[in-house]
Amino acid sequence: MKIANRMSRLGTETAFEVMAQAKALERQGKDIIYLQIGEPDFATPTHIVDGAIKALRDGHTHYSAPSGILPLKEAIADEVYSRRGVRPDVEQIVVTPGAKPIIFFVILACIESGDEVIYPNPGFPIYESMINFVGGRAVPLPLREENEFSFDQDEFMSLLSERTRMIIINSPHNPTGGVLSDDDVDFVSKVAKEKNILVLTDEVYKNIIYGAEHKSIYSVEGMNDLTVLLDGFSKTYAMTGWRLGYGVMPKQLSRKIERLMTNCNSCTATFSQYAAIEALKGPTKEVDEMVEIFKTRRDFIVDGLNNLPGVSCVNPKGAFYVFPNVKELGISSNELENYLLHESGVAVLSGSAFGSHGDGYLRLSYANSIENIDRALSRIHKALERI
Numbered sequence: 001m002k003i004a005n006r007m008s009r010l011g012t013e014t015a016f017e018v019m020a021q022a023k024a025l026e027r028q029g030k031d032i033i034y035l036q037i038g039e040p041d042f043a044t045p046t047h048i049v050d051g052a053i054k055a056l057r058d059g060h061t062h063y064s065a066p067s068g069i070l071p072l073k074e075a076i077a078d079e080v081y082s083r084r085g086v087r088p089d090v091e092q093i094v095v096t097p098g099a100k101p102i103i104f105f106v107i108l109a110c111i112e113s114g115d116e117v118i119y120p121n122p123g124f125p126i127y128e129s130m131i132n133f134v135g136g137r138a139v140p141l142p143l144r145e146e147n148e149f150s151f152d153q154d155e156f157m158s159l160l161s162e163r164t165r166m167i168i169i170n171s172p173h174n175p176t177g178g179v180l181s182d183d184d185v186d187f188v189s190k191v192a193k194e195k196n197i198l199v200l201t202d203e204v205y206k207n208i209i210y211g212a213e214h215k216s217i218y219s220v221e222g223m224n225d226l227t228v229l230l231d232g233f234s235k236t237y238a239m240t241g242w243r244l245g246y247g248v249m250p251k252q253l254s255r256k257i258e259r260l261m262t263n264c265n266s267c268t269a270t271f272s273q274y275a276a277i278e279a280l281k282g283p284t285k286e287v288d289e290m291v292e293i294f295k296t297r298r299d300f301i302v303d304g305l306n307n308l309p310g311v312s313c314v315n316p317k318g319a320f321y322v323f324p325n326v327k328e329l330g331i332s333s334n335e336l337e338n339y340l341l342h343e344s345g346v347a348v349l350s351g352s353a354f355g356s357h358g359d360g361y362l363r364l365s366y367a368n369s370i371e372n373i374d375r376a377l378s379r380i381h382k383a384l385e386r387i
């Protein structure tokens with residue numbers, strides 16, 4: 001069979017591959033602790049589930065408009081206004097099955113062969129994968145531990161060129177848990193405005209933040225026309241399996257993304273969209289509690305990791321990941337990922353799964369109980385002593 005050449009440029013998310021390997025080991029009888037996956041281990045709040053059941057009973061089981069139902073888009077506009085202080089027009093909003101398709105569609109719609117895109121590295125692997133897929137040039141913006149996993153502004157400037165078409169930022173950040181400072185956000189917006197570059201701001205972890213403020217570039221004056229704001233329901237409301245996300249963007253672009261939706265998904269599941277309104281309008285108690293629990297776990301895991309020989313871990317301000325430095329162990333992070341899975345039954349990800357600048361780190365998700373995190377840490381401790 002002839003497969004199109006472009007498919008060789010498409011990357012992946014190894015989280016799904018490690019998950020498959022871990023499940024295979026589990027089927028062979030091995031006890032696995034899952035610290036590799038990027039999804040909250042909480043149930044979707046009840047009022048959201050009830051909203052979906054009601055929508056099903058009310059017969060919302062047919063196609064919707066490709067860009068989403070109006071009441072959800074109105075609820076999103078309200079949410080964007082309350083969180084970012086700017087109210088988008090509903091025509092700027094496209095609802096998609098998960099936030100991921102916004103990355104896929106926007107890069108597909110905006111990047112031509114040879115266009116350059118600056119993207120965070122380490123970073124969510126789909127950015128680099130999609131830039132390469134469409135024939136763009138992926139320009140990594142290194143996020144270093146010494147800068148609390150933010151970027152160096154001089155280095156940023158050195159990456160700009162005549163061909164820079166897009167800048168991708170993600171805060172709170174996967175995989176490091178870093179949060180961009182106000183100054184960094186202002187810096188990116190200044191560059192984007194001066195050079196007329198589109199910014200894709202991935203804010204799916206905006207609600208999962210500890211003691212820091214989330215500043216959105218969308219709220220910076222003059223950025224409405226230059227920003228694609230990407231957000232979703234997977235992380236904040238523990239709704240990964242519902243597949244619900246959205247993008248807010250200039251109308252010229254939203255019309256194109258809507259056309260991609262028509263060609264690809266037709267629409268996001270209609271009853272899910274009704275449930276999403278409940279998520280945005282309903283009580284926040286369960287989400288607030290989830291974030292509190294994440295914070296306790298973060299403190300616990302950071303402490304535990306810093307007590308491991310040869311491991312050091314900065315305290316992340318957001319998301320539910322830690323990104324410990326394992327360079328002192330003298331084993332590559334890929335080998336370590338493999339070793340920990342097979343030797344101790346702990347599934348983690350190598351930092352290199354998030355780009356070349358992630359080498360020498362591991363990503364652990366603390367979307368798991370304190371008991372399991374504790375068990376995982378002692379297993380890792382034992383395994384490291386045997387290296």
Ligand SMILES: Cc1ncc(COP(=O)(O)O)c(C=O)c1O
Nearest residue numbers: 038098099100124174232234245
């Ligand atoms: C930074 C980032 N952006 C986007 C997504 C996509 O989320 P979803 O498609 O489930 O809404 C993820 C999921 O892991 C992520 O970590």
